[in-house]
Amino acid sequence: MRYLLVPILCVLISACASDGEVLEPAELIEFRASATVDNIWKTETGTARAKGAEFFSPHIDESAVYTAGYKGLVKRTDRIKGKEVWSRELDFTLISGVSGDQSRIYLNSFEGHLLALSKESGELLWQQKFSSEALAPPAAALDRVVLRTNDGFIIALRAEDGEELWRYQIQVPVLTLHGYASPLIVPGGVLCGLDDGSLLALTLDEGKVIWQTQLSRAEGRSEVERLVDLDGQIVIDQQFIYAVNYQGRVAQIEPQQGNIVWSRPLSSVKGVAVDDSMVFVVEPDAYLWALDKRTGASMWKLEKLEGRYLTRPLAFMDYVLVGDLEGYLHVLSKFDGSTVARFQIDNSAILTAPQVLDETVYVQSSGGVVRALDIGKLVRE
Template sequence: MKKTLLALAAAAVLAGCSTPSSQAPTELEDYNSIAEPDVVWSKNVGESLTNYLVPSVVGTSVYAAGDNTIYRLDAETGDEVWSFETDAPIAAGVGSDGYIVAVGTAKGELVVVDAEGKKLWSTFLTSEMDAVPLVGNGLVVVRTADTRVTAFDAMSGQQRWRYQRQAPSLTIKNASGMMFFGPMILVGQSNGYLLGLSAEGRPVWQALISEARGITEVERLVDILGSPMLSGDLLCASAFQGRLVCMNAQNGQLRFTHDVMAMTPPAADERFVYVGNTASELYAFDRTRGYPVWKNEKLKWRGVRAIVPMSGVLAVGDSEGYIQILNPESGDIIGRTQLDGAIVSPAQSYEQGAIFQTEEGEVAFIKVQ
C-alpha cells in the first residue's frame, strides 16, 4: 500500500537533522511597518480534510471547498454566489476554468459541477486524488495516489485516456498541481521529474528537477512541489528537499538551478524568483541570471508554505496563520497579519492582492494598501 507523509510531519526533514517536532518556530520580531496588509473580506468554508484544498480564482469568481461543500464566491466582496454539497468530505480541489468545477472526495469520487453549481457528472476513481484537478481544453485531468493520470471529457465524463508509471513507496502530502503548457500537460512526479503529456496522454517531454539522495526513504523524497511556475518566458519547478530549476519556457534550455532543500513551489515577479526551504528560510534569485539576491532566516521553522508576489511586495503564509509582507528588494519584513489556522496550500493571485485558504477553512482576500 502506498504510504504518505503529512506535510507538517515531513516539512523540515533534512539529511542528518531532526524533524520539525523538535524545532521551535522562530519568534516573530518587531519590524518597520511600511506595507500593512488589509483583509478585504473573509469567509469560512469548512475545514480541510487534506492539504490538497486550494482556492481557484477565475475572472471575478473564487471557487473554494471545505468539509463537504464547494463554494463559488464573488472575488470582490466574498459574497456566496452558490454552494454545492458532496456526499463525502472533499479531499482534493478546487479545479476550474470558469465553466467547469471539479473536486475529489475522501471516497475517491471525482465530482464535476457547472459554473452555476449544478452537478454534471461524477465517477469513482481507482484511488484517492493526490493533486488538484486540472480543468480546461474540454478536459478534467486528475492524478491519483496510485500514480495514474486520467483525463475525462469535461461535459460527459467519458474517459479519454490514462497514463501510469511506477511510484516510490513513500511520498509527501502537498497540494500538487498540473498545468497546461502549450499542447502539453505538465505533471510533477514523485520521482523528481517534471513530465509533459500530449493532449492524448502520451509522454512527450520530461525534465529532471532533482535526484534522490541519501540512504533512508525519507532522505530520498524528491516529490515535485505544487504546480510548475510559468512567468513570461520562464518555467520553474522545485522538488522537496531538492533543487529549484528554471528554464526557458520556449525551448526548455536551462537558465539556472540552485540546491535549496526546497519546501515550497517557486513564485516570481518581474525581477526575482522566490522559494522557501525545509527550514522555512526564504531565497530570492535574479530571474534573468539566477544569482542570489537575498536570504531571509527570520521565519525559520515557521512552516512557510505559501509565497505569492502581490502589488510590489511579497506575501508569505506560515503554519500559524501569519501572513508576512516582505520587501522584495531586501527580504525585510514590512507588514503582518494573521488568519485563523495554518496556511499550507498555495495562495492565488487576484487583482493587486491574493486569496489565501487556511486549514481551518478561512478563505481571505488580502491586499496591501
C-alpha cells in the same frame, strides 16, 4: 507495496532542520510597517482540513470566489461584494479543491471521485470514480481536466461530460512524500512533477511523452535520504518553466525540449513563485530564498521566519507574501525580505499559497476562513 511518508512528520505540522530536529517556530518580531493590509470581506466554508485530508484553496474568476471544505460544503461568493451567491452541501467527504474553468469547478473526494459542479448554480454536473484518490486539485483548461491519482496515473478527461480520454501510468518509488502538486496545462501539453525528481511533459490530446527532465537523482543509503519528490507547484512564464524538488535543485527549464537553462541546489516541497526578475522558494525549514531569474544566483535569504511552516510564496507588486502555521500572512519586501506588514487571517494554519486577482489578495486558512484583502503602501503624514 508503496509507502507514503511526510519526511519527519513535522513537515505537515511545523518545520524541521536538515538533521531532522524539530524547529520551534520563530517568535514574531516588531517591525516598522510600510504597507497596509485591509480586510475587504470574509467568508467561511467549514474546516478545510481533517486528519488525512489534503489542502484546499479558492478558485477565483472575474466574478466570484469558489471555496470548499472537507465536510462537503461548497460556496460561491461574489468576488467584489463578498456576498454569498449559492452554497451546496455535497454527500462526499472532500480531499482537495477547488479548481475550475469557464463554466465548472472541480473537487476530489476521499473515495476517489472527481466532481464537476456548475459555476452558475452549484449543480453536480458529472462525477467520475477512480481506483485511488487524487491528493491535489485537477488542472482544468482548453476543454480538458487532468488529474494525478495516488496510485500512479495521470488521467485526462473531457471537461463537458467527464469522459476519460487517456491515462498515463507513472512509476512510483517505494517511499515517497505525502502529496503532490496539481498538473499544469500549457498550450498543447501538460506538465507533471514526479516522485523520482523529474518533470514530465505529455501531449494534451493523447498523453504521449514529449520530454522528461531530471532535476536531481536519488542519492544516499536510506530510503529517506533518497527522497527527491518534485511535489511543489510548477510555474511557467512567457519564456521558461520553473520547478524545484525535495533534497534536489531549483531549475529554469526551456519548454520545447525540456533542457535545463540553469539550476542550483535547493530543497522545497512547496514549489516556486516568480515575477519579472526574481524566483522565490521556501525551504522545508521555512527559509525563504530570492534568486536572480536570469542566473539563479542568490539575491537574499530570510531566516527570521524559521520553523513557521511557510506556504509557497506569492509575488505581488513589490512584495512577497507567505502564510504561516499560526494564520499570519506576512508581507515582505521583494528587494530584501524585510517585513512591511502582517495580518492574521485567523488562528489556524495557512497551508496553501495566497492568490491575487486585480490587485486583491485571497487567502484561505485550514480553519475554513477565507478573506479578500487589499494591500497598499502606507502613506505617512
